[in-house]
Amino acid sequence: MEKKIPLDDxxxxxxxxxxxxxxxxxxxxxxxxxxxxxxxxxxxxxLTIFLNGEELVTLLCTPCxxxxxxxxxxxxxxxxxxxxxxxxxxxxxxRGIIKVEVEDSLELVKKSFAKRMITSGCGKxxxxxxxxxxxxxxxxxxxxKLHYSEVLNLMxxxxxxxxxFKKTGGVHSCALCQDGKILKFQEDLGRHNALDKxxxxxxxxxxxTLDKLILTSGRITSEILLKxxxxxxxxxxxxxxxxxxxxxxxxxxxxxxxxxxxxxxxxIYTYEERILx
Amino acid sequence: MEKKIPLDDxxxxxxxxxxxxxxxxxxxxxxxxxxxxxxxxxxxxxLTIFLNGEELVTLLCTPCxxxxxxxxxxxxxxxxxxxxxxxxxxxxxxRGIIKVEVEDSLELVKKSFAKRMITSGCGKxxxxxxxxxxxxxxxxxxxxKLHYSEVLNLMxxxxxxxxxFKKTGGVHSCALCQDGKILKFQEDLGRHNALDKxxxxxxxxxxxTLDKLILTSGRITSEILLKxxxxxxxxxxxxxxxxxxxxxxxxxxxxxxxxxxxxxxxxIYTYEERILx
Numbered sequence: 001m002e003k004k005i006p007l008d009d010x011x012x013x014x015x016x017x018x019x020x021x022x023x024x025x026x027x028x029x030x031x032x033x034x035x036x037x038x039x040x041x042x043x044x045x046x047l048t049i050f051l052n053g054e055e056l057v058t059l060l061c062t063p064c065x066x067x068x069x070x071x072x073x074x075x076x077x078x079x080x081x082x083x084x085x086x087x088x089x090x091x092x093x094x095r096g097i098i099k100v101e102v103e104d105s106l107e108l109v110k111k112s113f114a115k116r117m118i119t120s121g122c123g124k125x126x127x128x129x130x131x132x133x134x135x136x137x138x139x140x141x142x143x144x145k146l147h148y149s150e151v152l153n154l155m156x157x158x159x160x161x162x163x164x165f166k167k168t169g170g171v172h173s174c175a176l177c178q179d180g181k182i183l184k185f186q187e188d189l190g191r192h193n194a195l196d197k198x199x200x201x202x203x204x205x206x207x208x209t210l211d212k213l214i215l216t217s218g219r220i221t222s223e224i225l226l227k228x229x230x231x232x233x234x235x236x237x238x239x240x241x242x243x244x245x246x247x248x249x250x251x252x253x254x255x256x257x258x259x260x261x262x263x264x265x266x267x268i269y270t271y272e273e274r275i276l277x
Numbered sequence: 278m279e280k281k282i283p284l285d286d287x288x289x290x291x292x293x294x295x296x297x298x299x300x301x302x303x304x305x306x307x308x309x310x311x312x313x314x315x316x317x318x319x320x321x322x323x324l325t326i327f328l329n330g331e332e333l334v335t336l337l338c339t340p341c342x343x344x345x346x347x348x349x350x351x352x353x354x355x356x357x358x359x360x361x362x363x364x365x366x367x368x369x370x371x372r373g374i375i376k377v378e379v380e381d382s383l384e385l386v387k388k389s390f391a392k393r394m395i396t397s398g399c400g401k402x403x404x405x406x407x408x409x410x411x412x413x414x415x416x417x418x419x420x421x422k423l424h425y426s427e428v429l430n431l432m433x434x435x436x437x438x439x440x441x442f443k444k445t446g447g448v449h450s451c452a453l454c455q456d457g458k459i460l461k462f463q464e465d466l467g468r469h470n471a472l473d474k475x476x477x478x479x480x481x482x483x484x485x486t487l488d489k490l491i492l493t494s495g496r497i498t499s500e501i502l503l504k505x506x507x508x509x510x511x512x513x514x515x516x517x518x519x520x521x522x523x524x525x526x527x528x529x530x531x532x533x534x535x536x537x538x539x540x541x542x543x544x545i546y547t548y549e550e551r552i553l554x
Binding site for chain 2: 022024026027028029030031032033034039041042043044045060148168169170189219221222223240241242243244245246247260264265266267268269272275277
């Protein structure tokens with residue numbers, strides 16, 4: 001059933017979505033014995049985005065916060081610049097379709113997106129056109145400072161926040177933070193999707209992002225780094241590893257990249273002066 | 278520099294590639310102190326595949342075993358059915374380009390690939406056309422049996438095999454196994470790529486896969502499951518979690534899906550009769 005999304009609703013978190021988790025009867029081997037148990041598994045569903053009536057992209061994702069996912073994706077790709085660009089949104093969750101109507105002056109963006117998608121594989125192909133876009137922009141000049149103990153505290157709180165991970169062991173989380181507090185928190189089976197959901201929520205609410213930072217449970221690859229850089233967010237912190245390309249981009253674009261935040265330790269790859277001790 | 282790949286060489290593992298790891302000077306915080314240390318980071322580079330002169334796709338990957346990656350990708354997408362379909366391969370690693378010349382009777386496949394890529398996002402969009410392809414084929418009828426202790430032993434050996442993971446903490450591994458032995462082992466920053474490298478190596482050497490199984494370090498999503506099912510491999514085993522869609526596809530296609538193999542435990546999601554106790 002197609003449901004129209006009220007554009008003046010500032011909090012879409014309340015829109016009821018289908019469950020993110022499904023129960024299966026499985027066989028568990030433990031203590032050398034087979035037993036039949038109930039197990040909770042993360043859901044994976046397709047969401048096809050139609051933009052002004054044309055099929056644009058299908059994301060495989062966890063079926064929660066789908067509107068923020070679509071909005072975050074569209075904003076990240078340059079299809080929308082501000083909330084007023086959106087004229088209409090409707091979601092048909094059973095069929096996995098979201099239709100977004102925007103100001104129709106986007107032919108250039110569409111062409112460049114099509115080009116990117118043709119060179120896309122494992123969803124990572126969008127990046128090399130994007131690098132040129134982003135490198136054109138100026139270096140992030142943020143005076144943000146953070147004590148390392150705040151990084152550790154944030155990571156602990158972040159890891160305790162993922163109820164879906166505790167249930168299923170199969171999701172990534174992403175959060176937007178400021179002053180030692182988690183402001184936005186989203187989950188998805190894909191690390192790109194979880195980030196797009198956070199950024200989509202920020203876009204929807206008009207959140208100022210230049211004084212915030214991003215926490216992610218996933219590895220930091222070039223695509224993740226570029227998504228964050230496009231929003232001029234000066235810091236990204238992960239439990240996991242970065243790639244060499246992500247580090248080089250962070251260096252060029254002015255982001256502090258922190259990885260392997262585990263226990264009392266962390267690695268600061270770029271702009272370490274923003275982390276105080 | 279473009280290098281022609283000898284098609285009659287049965288072991289491409291010897292072809293020299295660039296290093297998979299790069300060293301960075303980073304700041305580490307440990308015991309409440311900052312110190313400057315050398316750290317090894319996994320490399321991420323683009324590989325653009327040209328098929329019969331046309332740009333097909335760009336994969337972001339770790340720069341090792343790139344020929345197997347390209348071959349595994351092309352075979353998985355249906356562009357090549359047997360090694361004899363390949364007329365010529367050349368790799369230019371500095372520029373990240375691999376050119377593959379194949380029998381030119383693939384217009385249908387190309388059209389369907391283009392369609393998939395337009396609906397592709399986070400590299401996962403290829404799947405929903407593929408599901409129909411795969412579901413058209415028959416259920417895997419394998420009599421493979423494996424003792425659960427062999428699963429545990431394989432997973433232990435598998436986890437000890439990844440030198441790149443030990444160095445960088447930033448890669449996925451994938452292996453093809455039979456009779457408790459690891460026959461093929463590949464690594465990449467992407468879990469799809471690691472699997473494509475294993476399947477590409479099998480394709481190149483004409484390995485019979487119906488009596489083998491796949492081990493992966495990554496989560497089992499629908500795309501991973503479908504890649505394995507296309508090769509009629511009857512079992513996939515992971516250290517991580519599956520999604521509901523992967524389980525449902527495994528059930529339909531006749532694969533045994535085992536997840537969360539950790540310590541002495543494992544979860545068997547489908548066709549548990551292939552795991553003995």
